[in-house]
Amino acid sequence: MAQALDLPAVTSRPTVGVLALQGDVREHLAALVSAGADAVPVRRPAELAAVDALVLPGGESTTMDKLLRAFDLFGPVRERIAAGMPVFGSCAGMILLADRVLDRPADQQTLGGIDMTVRRNAFGRQVDSFEQPLRAPRLEGGEGPLHAVFIRAPWVEEVGPGVEVLATTVAPAHAPAGPRHDVADDEAHERTGRIVAVRHGRLLATAFHPEIGEDARVHRFFVNMVREDAVAATQQSST
Numbered sequence: 169m170a171q172a173l174d175l176p177a178v179t180s181r182p183t184v185g186v187l188a189l190q191g192d193v194r195e196h197l198a199a200l201v202s203a204g205a206d207a208v209p210v211r212r213p214a215e216l217a218a219v220d221a222l223v224l225p226g227g228e229s230t231t232m233d234k235l236l237r238a239f240d241l242f243g244p245v246r247e248r249i250a251a252g253m254p255v256f257g258s259c260a261g262m263i264l265l266a267d268r269v270l271d272r273p274a275d276q277q278t279l280g281g282i283d284m285t286v287r288r289n290a291f292g293r294q295v296d297s298f299e300q301p302l303r304a305p306r307l308e309g310g311e312g313p314l315h316a317v318f319i320r321a322p323w324v325e326e327v328g329p330g331v332e333v334l335a336t337t338v339a340p341a342h343a344p345a346g347p348r349h350d351v352a353d354d355e356a357h358e359r360t361g362r363i364v365a366v367r368h369g370r371l372l373a374t375a376f377h378p379e380i381g382e383d384a385r386v387h388r389f390f391v392n393m394v395r396e397d398a399v400a401a402t403q404q405s406s407t
């Protein structure tokens with residue numbers, strides 16, 4: 169009982185890094201702070217070594233792959249993932265965490281870690297950016313539906329047995345019903361029922377951008393994952 173009070177500082181306020189090579193770094197830092205973490209940008213291996221967990225923001229996964237190498241971070245991030253560091257990847261970050269990627273240039277590599285196949289730019293063929301409601305009970309936390317912003321986003325084509333699906337897209341409430349049938353209907357239909365958030369162990373990935381807007385629920389979910397992890401580690405070392 170009293171054990172809960174003895175948990176190390178990291179359980180209450182973990183330090184979460186945001187890979188700061190490209191993308192919405194400031195927005196992720198702000199969302200992490202409002203989710204109860206200390207948030208720091210990460211550009212160098214020494215900065216990576218100092219964080220409990222890492223966020224990989226959106227951007228361009230092929231460019232991020234190259235930048236990770238240019239900044240000598242590709243190997244170190246991969247090693248931390250293998251060692252169990254919690255990581256949250258959004259959009260291009262989701263692609264970086266995927267074990268398998270479709271529609272990628274032949275030389276694009278990923279950090280990997282999540283047993284899933286993602287398709288790059290899957291939503292982005294007709295429109296670059298849109299909002300879509302989700303079915304995501306675990307991420308919602310009983311506070312109403314999440315609205316997701318997608319920007320040339322991937323979707324998840326298939327997941328392995330250890331992967332938990334956390335969100336799928338649903339049809340917008342204003343979707344036209346009835347016999348009308350045109351290209352827009354087909355697109356809306358294509359975009360519905362897609363897997364857009366997953367968790368595999370300590371890795372979390374979303375195809376959308378939860379750092380846009382005021383809703384920090386996805387970041388809170390991630391910070392809670394980091395805390396759970398610290399609690400588990402404490403329990404292990406004390407037994």
Ligand SMILES: NC(=O)CC[C@H](N)C(=O)O
Nearest residue numbers: 226227228229259260320
């Ligand atoms: N907003 C995003 O992160 C877009 C991802 C981008 N289409 C890619 O393939 O990397």
